[in-house]
Amino acid sequence: MNWKITLxxxxxxxxxxxxVLLLVFSSISYYLYGESLFSRNTSDINEIYSTPAGAEKFASDFFQFIEFKDNDPYVSEEGIEILKKYNGWIQILDNNGDEVYNNLKPDNAxxxxxxxxxxHAYKYNGVIGDSSIFIGMIKNNDLKYSYIIGLPYNLVARYVVYFNFSNIFKSYKQGIFVTLFSTLLVTISISYLFGRKLTNPLSKIIDGIKILADGDYNVYYPEKGVYKDIYSNLNNLSIKLKESKIEKENLNKIRENWIENFCHDVKTxxxxxxxxxxxxxxxxYISSNEEKDNYLKIxxxxxxxxxxxxxxxxxxxKLQNSLIPLNKQKINLNDFMVEIIVNILNHPLYENRKVNFSHKENPIxxxxxxxxxxxxxxxxxxxxLIHNxxxxxxxxxxxNENGICILIEDNGTGMSKEKLAHPFDRNYNDKSLKENKKGSGRGMIISKEIIEAHGGNIQVTSQLGKGTKITIAL
Structure with missing residues (x-):
């Protein structure tokens, strides 16, 4: 995978x-020679400074502005305006090299x-004034005239390059090949080094995703570099998947315990x-209707x-898995406890039992x-009440001195150390259930889950023969 990405x-x-190389060659050709690799068209006469070749084209086409009167050459008004526009000047020479017309020429011409x-003037810039010289030719009847056009060499200049023309055609293929091969080699080398730097982290990220997909959530990457945000998101995903896995395992354990407990408790x-x-x-086996009724009652x-x-x-x-939404409301805890105790004492079996309730006068x-x-x-x-x-x-x-605290104390039989070690264990409640034949044996467990669902905790202390004390902190 890493090699595929790099390739x-x-x-x-x-x-x-x-x-980019072709574009660079085209740009160099355009700015040096006035043309691109893909076009041979020279510039328009009205844009002579846009490319170097534009000035040559301008000079060679300027003959259209040269007119003759009585066989004497002169430049039309339109041609003069164009020369002024481009800060140019002109001289027209006869066959002997003598000037027969000029306009706007410099003093040293x-x-x-x-x-x-x-x-000499054509070859070198600045020989005549501050100008580059361009030559043109025009014919009138049987007479030929040459004209010299000067343009500012700070806008268009000519430089002479010497080379062996025959050798160029002999080695141009090799030159192009060497240039392209060298460029290709450098490009591949740089691309490989740079690509490895970019693709190595990507390969690690892909491997990390595969590891997560296989169920192994122990994936962590240092959160740095170009892919810092991706590493951070991958680490967060790993943590969430791990938490989800743990939660799922806990739910499976609770479900298994639920089934196991139900099967155990319902067996008898x-x-x-x-x-x-x-x-x-x-x-x-039935001797009387009374015996039959007893069996049916059981x-x-x-x-x-x-x-x-x-x-x-x-x-x-449901309590262990927070599946029951708490419908909370603000109440006076004193009144709430009084109502519970009164309802308990109104039960026929416990109306003569001794249950005392004490609280401060201020409502809680x-x-x-x-x-x-x-x-x-x-x-x-x-x-x-049942177990005493x-x-x-x-x-x-x-x-409510240090938080709200509810105490339930009795001076009854108390619990043995063995029972006290597991006050919320179902086996302890089951044994009590067998002796008293009341409830499901899960009252203490349910009470603990309800109290913890309210953000509180419950503690039990007891001593055999001296009673039990239950502390509820809210």
């Missing part, structure tokens, strides 16, 4: 350089020219339902337990999802 770059640069003087009640169902189908209780378990597992899964306002948070508090308080004797005292208090 394409070299070909592209080479083509561009060859085009001679009135007679020998052939050598004409050649399903066995009971199946066993009692088989007994009910066999009349040999089946119904186990069915309710499975239903509660499924709902609680579903709620736990907080944003909570009242439905979910009341369930968390209910789970914790009911847990204390009837004479256990439960004290609930609220403080």
């Amino acid at each position: 394409r770059f070299i070909i592209t640069i080479t083509i561009v350089n060859m085009i 001679p009135i007679h020219y020998s052939p050598v003087e004409i050649v 009640p399903l066995s009971s339902i199946k066993g009692y169902g088989e007994i009910l189908l066999d009349d040999i 089946i119904l209780e186990k069915t309710d337990y499975i239903e509660n378990l499924l709902n609680d597992l579903k709620l736990t899964y 306002f907080i944003d909570l999802d009242t439905h979910l948070f009341s369930r968390a508090i209910n789970n914790l308080v009911y847990n204390a 004797t009837k004479d256990t005292v439960i004290n609930i208090s609220i403080s």
Whole structure:
């Protein structure tokens, strides 16, 4: 891949350089000789200074402005205006080199020219005034006249170049070949070095994308150089893909745990339902309608337990994955807690239990999802009621000195060190469930998830025989 990119770059640069070389040759030819490599047309007479060849063309075509009167030559008014326009001058000479007409000529211009003087003035700039000399010829009847036109040499100049004309034609092919080959060689060398510098990072970027596509997200490039922004975006993509992979793995673990927990927790009640169902189908084991009703009642209780378990597992899964939007509203926490405690004590099974509530007189306002948070508090308080004797005292208090804190304390049986090490473990709750036959055994887990969803945390301290203390910090 790296070689392909480099080769394409070299070909592209080479083509561009060859085009540029042709344009340079064309420009040099145009400005030196008044023509391009692709055209032989000289400039217009009205644009004599646009190219060097324009002055020669102007001089050779100036005869059209020379007229004769009584066989005496002179320049028309239009021709004189053109000479003035281009700061030029003119002399017309007869066959003997004598001047027969002039206009605007400089002071040092001679009135007679020998052939050598004409050649000398034509060859070198500034021989006559500050002018470059251009020669033309005109014929009238049988008489021939020469005319000299001078133009400012700061605008158009002539320089003589000496060369062996025959050798040029012998070696021009070799010269062109050497020039093009040298240019091509230099171009390829520079293009290769420059191309490698550009294509090496591109090759790394392509390799990085392939690595990401293969599922390996440990890709990082130093963010510097021409491709700094691309490296930065590639690094960000790698981080996001890695985070997505971790999140996906966590979701898979949660899903696997959910299935595993459900299968584990539902196994015992399903066995009971199946066993009692088989007994009910066999009349040999049924001695009375009362016994039959007891079995049906057990089946119904186990069915309710499975239903509660499924709902609680579903709620736990949603809380752990933030799938339940919190419908928060500002409430007075004191009034909220009083309402929960009153509803608990109104329950027939717990109306004679001792539950105390203390708080400061000033109201404590907080944003909570009242439905979910009341369930968390209910789970914790009911847990204390269910797992302790009837004479256990439960004290609930609220403080807001260093943040809002809810304490739920009891002087009940407490927890062993083994249980306290995993207060939110489902096995601990399962064991409690078997003893009390209430709920799904996931009350503590659900309470913890709800509290953490509100940005809080929960801690449990306990001592066997002395009671348990639950601290909720919001």
